[in-house]
Amino acid sequence: MEIxxxxxxxxxxxxxxxKQAIAMHKSGMTCLEIAPLVGAHRNTVGQWIHLxxxxxxxxxxxxxxxxPIGSGRRLSPIQEREIQQLMQDRCPDQLKLNFALWTRxxxxxxxxxxxxxSLPIRTVGxxxxxxxFTPQKPVRRAYERNPEAVQKWMExxxxxxxxxxxxxxxxxxxxxxxxxxxxxxxxRGFAPRGNTPTRxxxxxxxxxxxISSVTNQGLVRFMFYRETxxxxxxxxxxxxxxxxVRRKIMLILDNLRVxxxxxxxxxxxxxxxxxxxxxxxSYCPDLNPDEYLYSDLKGHLRNQPESRRKGELxxxxxRAMRAIQKRPSRVKxxxxxxxxxxxx
Numbered sequence: 001m002e003i004x005x006x007x008x009x010x011x012x013x014x015x016x017x018x019k020q021a022i023a024m025h026k027s028g029m030t031c032l033e034i035a036p037l038v039g040a041h042r043n044t045v046g047q048w049i050h051l052x053x054x055x056x057x058x059x060x061x062x063x064x065x066x067x068p069i070g071s072g073r074r075l076s077p078i079q080e081r082e083i084q085q086l087m088q089d090r091c092p093d094q095l096k097l098n099f100a101l102w103t104r105x106x107x108x109x110x111x112x113x114x115x116x117x118s119l120p121i122r123t124v125g126x127x128x129x130x131x132x133f134t135p136q137k138p139v140r141r142a143y144e145r146n147p148e149a150v151q152k153w154m155e156x157x158x159x160x161x162x163x164x165x166x167x168x169x170x171x172x173x174x175x176x177x178x179x180x181x182x183x184x185x186x187x188r189g190f191a192p193r194g195n196t197p198t199r200x201x202x203x204x205x206x207x208x209x210x211i212s213s214v215t216n217q218g219l220v221r222f223m224f225y226r227e228t229x230x231x232x233x234x235x236x237x238x239x240x241x242x243x244x245v246r247r248k249i250m251l252i253l254d255n256l257r258v259x260x261x262x263x264x265x266x267x268x269x270x271x272x273x274x275x276x277x278x279x280x281x282s283y284c285p286d287l288n289p290d291e292y293l294y295s296d297l298k299g300h301l302r303n304q305p306e307s308r309r310k311g312e313l314x315x316x317x318x319r320a321m322r323a324i325q326k327r328p329s330r331v332k333x334x335x336x337x338x339x340x341x342x343x344x
Contacts (some may be wrong), residue, residue: 011062017120018048018060019173025049058215075127083111101138104128142283147188149281154342161250161278170248170276172242173221174343176290177229177256180301182206182313210297210321211237213251214290216335216344218328221245222321224314229256231263238267241275249275255282289343292334296324 008011009017016224017038024034031049035042051059075083092106094097095113099106104124111117111124119127165172191197209229212222221244223237241249253259259279268277285291300320301313324330335344 011064014062015060018052018058018062021045021048022052022057022060025052035215054261067261074119074123075111075115079111079115079117080127080131082134083107083114083127086110086114087133102133113339125170130249139286145283146281153281153284158342161252165250168248170250171217171219171245172251172343173215173219173251174211174288174290175211175251175253176285176288176294177209177211178294178297179209180298180317181209181312208308208317210294210317212290212293212321213241214293214331214334216289216332218331220293220321220325220328220331222325224317229258231258231261234258234264235267237314238271238275242271243293248273250278251275252278252280252288254280254285254288286339287342289334289337289340292337292340293324293331296330296334297321 017040021034021038021040025031025045031042031045034045038045040048048060073080086095087102087107092102092110095110097106097109097113099109104121107128108119108121108124111119124250141200162172164170189197208224208226210224211229211234212220214220221241223240225233227233238251241251258264259277264277268275282286297317298318300323301316335341
C-alpha cells in the first residue's frame with residue numbers, strides 16, 4: 001500500500017500522522033525507521049519528536065497552510081476600517097477630492113492623501129470587493145432637502161397622523177402627479193455589441209398627465225388630464241376621490257404650490273368632515289409611495305411598441321392602470337421599499 005506524502009495531507013490527517021510517529025518513537029523505533037512509514041523525511045520526523053518533547057501533543061498540531069490572513073496588504077486593518085467608515089460618512093467632495101461619488105480612483109486618492117500610500121487602481125478594486133462595497137446607482141437628493149424636517153416627519157408628524165386617522169376611522173392616501181410622453185425611450189433591449197437598437201417614435205409625441213393616490217392596503221385611485229395642473233383639476237380629482245371612498249380621507253401630498261393654493265384650501269375647508277390635506281417635507285419624493293406607482297406604470301408602458309394611432313398612449317396607460325388597480329397585493333409591495341417602510 002502506497003503511503004501518501006505528509007505534504008499531501010490536510011491539517012487533521014497530518015496531526016494524526018504526527019501522533020503516529022510519536023507513538024512509534026515511544027516504542028523504540030528510530031527516525032530512519034519511522035520516516036518511510038509516515039511518508040516524511042527522517043529530519044522531519046526528528047523535528048516532530050523535538051516539538052513533542054517541548055510541548056506535548058498540542059505542539060504537534062500543524063498551523064494552517066498558506067500565508068497568514070492580511071499579510072502582504074498595503075493597508076493595516078485599522079487603516080482599512082478608517083477608509084470604510086470614511087466612505088460611509090462622507091462624500092469625496094467633502095474631503096476636497098474632485099469626485100461626486102466614491103469611485104476606485106477617488107478611494108485611491110483618499111488613501112494617498114490620508115496615509116501617503118500609493119495603491120494601484122486594481123488593488124483598490126480588490127480592497128472594495130473584500131469590504132463588500134459594490135458599484136450602485138445613486139439616489140438623487142436635493143441640496144434644499146432639510147434632514148431635520150425629514151426626521152421630524154418620520155418620528156413625530158406621521159406617527160401622530162396615523163394615530164389620528166385610527167381615531168377618526170379615516171384612510172391615509174398618498175397622492176402625486178406625473179406626465180407621460182409617447183417618445184419616452186427609457187429601458188434596455190438586447191442587440192449585438194456596438195449596434196445600438198433603434199426605437200421609432202412619432203415626430204410630435206403624445207402627452208398625457210395623471211394624478212393618483214395609493215394606500216398601504218393596495219387601493220389605487222387615478223384620473224387622467226391633458227391640461228397643466230391647476231387648482232380646479234386638483235379639486236376635480238378630490239371630488240372623484242371622495243365619491244369612491246366612503247370613509248374620511250387624509251391625503252398626503254408634496255409641497256407643490258398648487259396643492260396649497262387658496263382655492264384648494266377653501267374647498268377643503270368646506271369638506272373638512274370628509275377630507276384633510278397633509279404635506280410631506282420639501283424635496284422628499286422618496287417618502288411618497290405614489291412615486292412607485294408611476295415607476296410601475298412606466299414599466300408597463302416601456303416595452304410596448306409605439307402606435308401611430310392618435311390617443312393610443314392614453315388608452316395604453318388606462319389599461320395598465322386598471323391592471324395595476326386589480327392587483328392590490330402588487331401595490332402593497334411598494335411599501336416594502338426601504339424609504340417608505342414607515343408608511344406600511
